[in-house]
Amino acid sequence: MHSLPIGIIAYKVNDPDKKWEMINPAMGKIVGYDASEMLAKT
Numbered sequence: 001m002h003s004l005p006i007g008i009i010a011y012k013v014n015d016p017d018k019k020w021e022m023i024n025p026a027m028g029k030i031v032g033y034d035a036s037e038m039l040a041k042t
């Protein structure tokens with residue numbers, strides 16, 4: 001997942017709030033935010 005060139009955000013399916021668990025580096029390049037920033041912004 002980390003090496004894929006496409007943006008991916010992963011979350012637990014059974015989480016009703018859909019909190020993001022993981023974001024690959026390509027997603028950070030697409031949106032311009034660091035992964036830690038995006039995880040805090042759920």
